[in-house]
Amino acid sequence: MSEPLILASGSAIRAQLLRRAGLSPEVVPARIDEGALQAALVAEGAAPRDVADALAEQKARKVSQRRPGALVLGCDQVMVFEGAVLGKPGDIAEARTRLRALRGQSHQLISAAVLYRDGVPVWRHLDHATLLMREFSDAFLEAYLERGWPELAQTVGAYKVEEDGVRLFADIQGSHFTVLGLPLIPLLVHLGRIGVIEA
Numbered sequence: 001m002s003e004p005l006i007l008a009s010g011s012a013i014r015a016q017l018l019r020r021a022g023l024s025p026e027v028v029p030a031r032i033d034e035g036a037l038q039a040a041l042v043a044e045g046a047a048p049r050d051v052a053d054a055l056a057e058q059k060a061r062k063v064s065q066r067r068p069g070a071l072v073l074g075c076d077q078v079m080v081f082e083g084a085v086l087g088k089p090g091d092i093a094e095a096r097t098r099l100r101a102l103r104g105q106s107h108q109l110i111s112a113a114v115l116y117r118d119g120v121p122v123w124r125h126l127d128h129a130t131l132l133m134r135e136f137s138d139a140f141l142e143a144y145l146e147r148g149w150p151e152l153a154q155t156v157g158a159y160k161v162e163e164d165g166v167r168l169f170a171d172i173q174g175s176h177f178t179v180l181g182l183p184l185i186p187l188l189v190h191l192g193r194i195g196v197i198e199a
Contacts, residue, residue, distance in 0.1 A: 003196055006072045008063035011154075013162060014075055014182045021188060023197065028067070030059035030074065038078070038087050048085045049126050052078045052112035057121060064116035071196065072116045077181040079156040081107040088156055092149050095158035099141055099168070102133045102157070109157070111178045113187055123190050127183040129174025131157075136168060144168070 007015055010029035018025045034055055041051045060074025079086045081102065089095035108128050115123040144164070145152065152158045152165075159165035161172070161179050177184035192199035 003071060005191075005196065006063060006067060006070050008059040008072050008074045009076075011075070011181060013160075013180050017177065017180060017182050017184055021184060023191075025073070028063050028072075030062040032058050032062060034076070035087055038085065042085050048078055048080045048108075049110050049112070049128070051085055052076050052110045053114065053124065053126055056112040056114045057116075057124070060114045060116035060121070061119065065119050068118055070117070071122075073187070074114045074116065075112065075182050077109055077111045077156055079107060079109055081105070086156060089153055089158045091153075092145055095149070095152055096141065096145060098158050099133075099145075100138075103141075104133060104135045106130055106132045107157070109174075109179055109181075111181050111183050113183050115190070125183050125186045125190075127175060127178040127186070129172060129178045131161075131169055131173075131179070132171040133168050134170035140167075 005023060005025045007018065007025040007027050008030040015025060015027050037055060037058060038051055041054055055076035056074040059076065060072045064072040089098055108130050110126060110128045112126045113124065114121055148160065152160065159168055172179060175183065188197065191197045
């Protein structure tokens with residue numbers, strides 16, 4: 001890399017994706033109240049893609065203001081089910097209720113990435129994926145929650161497709177990277193275009 005990239009997120013999977021792609025991001029989590037911001041945007045009637053974009057932008061902006069000259073990446077993801085934007089489950093009971101509601105149904109994940117420099121946005125990208133859950137049994141669900149909790153509380157869907165959560169699904173349409181919360185390929189193309197990585 002010709003210059004450092006700061007990841008304004010504490011997401012282990014996002015940092016891992018960047019490292020596996022040959023980048024060496026500095027991880028500087030942005031301390032924002034995602035739940036409160038998302039709730040306010042939803043209450044104002046913001047579209048789901050605008051909610052994801054605003055959350056990603058807020059993270060990038062906050063870290064960029066503290067790191068002049070640095071290229072800062074903010075990312076976020078929202079889940080949309082039956083027209084509603086859903087946040088991370090607050091407890092295991094909420095996760096159980098959500099996964100039961102999703103069983104046999106489709107939902108969308110919208111992932112946003114925003115690059116900032118000197119407190120100004122310089123690039124953004126949004127993508128979505130559609131996921132169909134299979135008709136899994138209650139016994140499978142309970143075993144899954146028991147194995148994965150409390151880590152599953154850090155995901156909008158109460159599942160991790162990069163792990164055994166993939167077994168919850170019958171079909172996934174869209175980029176695997178988008179499902180994981182980072183539209184990686186468009187980001188790499190842009191970084192190559194501006195000379196941050198070798199093109």
